[in-house]
Amino acid sequence: MSAFTAVYWKEVRENLRDRRTLINALITGPLLGPVMFIMLMNVMVNRELAKTDRPLAVPIVGADLAPNLVAALKSAGIDAAAPLSDPENAVREQRTDIVVRISPSYPAAWKNGQPVQVELIYDSSRRDASTPVMRVRSVVEGYGKREGAMRLIARGLSPTTAWPVQVADRDQATSQSRSALMFSFLPYFFVLTVFLGGMYLAIDLTAGERERQSLEPLFVNPVARWKILAGKLGAICSFSVVSLLLSVAAFATAPWFIPTEKLGIALDLGWRFGSQVVLLMLPLILLLAALQSLVSAFAKSYREAQTYLSILMIIPVLPSALLSVIPVRAEPWMYAVPLLGQNLGIVQLLRGDGMPAWQMGLCLAGGFVTAALAVWGTAQLYRSDRLAISG
Structure with a gap:
């Protein structure tokens, strides 16, 4: 058995028995985040969709002044609720999402063919409150x-006279590229x-x-320090790979729980996407x-190293x-810059591009070159005997 293999399996076996490491590496990181996000998105999306479908009761001040407008609102599932004496304060105190206030001059202005005023009182x-506001606004404008x-x-005029310029959206x-807006945070999660x-x-x-004080006996062995480092890095990378695979698999279940078809998006997080993410x-x-x-290696205790790595996490x-x-x-x-290239690449994959x-190639080359420099720097530190001394 080579020195690398011996160190690798020693570290893997020891940490598989460490419950804290297993929970943080294989549960908290890769599973808890995706599960919480999927549940949160499912609740939020279904809540917003319910708001667009169910009848909406909106307080209307001066409803008797514009019966036809009130009827148009009712036909769109927006019922007139009792008017409020202080609509601004009601909206501010979140007792209602939106209040419609019809100007007292509405009947006279309407009769004379003049512009009429309808106020939508809400808190942006x-x-x-955005969904109810959009529903009421679209009905009133329509x-x-x-x-x-x-x-x-x-008056014998064509309606197009009032709109000499028409905007045609193209x-x-x-449907898949729109999903990237919702899941643009995925690179950060991975x-x-x-x-x-x-x-x-x-x-x-x-x-x-x-x-x-277990590093000193390890360094005393007639084994090259770089082999010891390689075994330790191999064990760390193995745990990271397993953690990443679990996270990718967890996010692959998102289309099962999020009603993407109702949102008009297509979410493809299958094996092809997952394999490319792992490669990146x-x-x-x-x-x-x-x-x-x-x-x-610069820390003298476990707690001190946690503090340093918490800063590095930024x-x-x-x-x-x-x-x-x-x-x-x-x-x-940008694709050759580690972290930035992966971020751009994963978003492209989300968009279906x-x-x-x-x-x-640029992502892999830039990342591996930087990783090689980091490994070389760590190897230089491992050559020092002071690393094995605690205190």
Whole structure:
């Protein structure tokens, strides 16, 4: 048995018996996040869809002034509720999502063919009120356009006279590309899963053994230090790969629970998508394992290494956070940047655009080169005898 194999299986077996490592690497990271997200999305989507289908009761101030408008609202499933004495305060206190207020001058202005005013009172900062507001607004605007067209016809004019310029929408988005808007966070989830999958093992194999003073007997053996490091990195990468596979498999069940057909999107997270994601993440698995081992080597205790790696965890978050706030047009060089290239690539796969061979090659090449540098830096640190000394 080679030194690499001996170290690898020793670390794997020891950490398989560690309940804390197993829970964090194989349950908390890869499964808890996807399950919570899928459940949350299922609840939110079904709640919003229910709002669009069920009858909606809206307080209308001055409903008797515009009976035809009220009838149009009723035909669209929007019933007139009792008017409120202070609609602004009612909306502010969230006692209602929206209030319709009809101007007292509505009957006279309507009779004279003049513009009439209908106020929609709502709070745009309330996300849960957006669906009722959109429903009421669309009905009122549709009623206004229809009545305006009837006025033109009564005067012997074509309705198109009022709209000399017509906008024709030609949306090029596909049902699958629209799903990328909802699941654009997936790269962050996958990177975080890889990070958490190997983090506790990396801490235990470096700072933990240093604290337990078990590194010194290991280094005394007539074995090259790089072989010891290779065995430890192999064990960390194995846990990270398993964690990533579990996360990919968990997200693959999302179309079973989220009513994508009602949202008009197509979500393809099957084996083809999963295999390409795993391929894209391979360089990051080695890179993060090396960085975690490198950072943990500077810590003198398990708890200190946890603190250091908690700060290091910010790095995988940055590309996803920046791209969500500042959308950028992908340039060829970006695919060679670790983390950024994976983020762009996974979003492309979500959209159904696929990744050309040159983009995949840049992602893998840039990631493996950076990972090799990180491994080399960690190997240099492993050559020092001070690593085995605790305190």
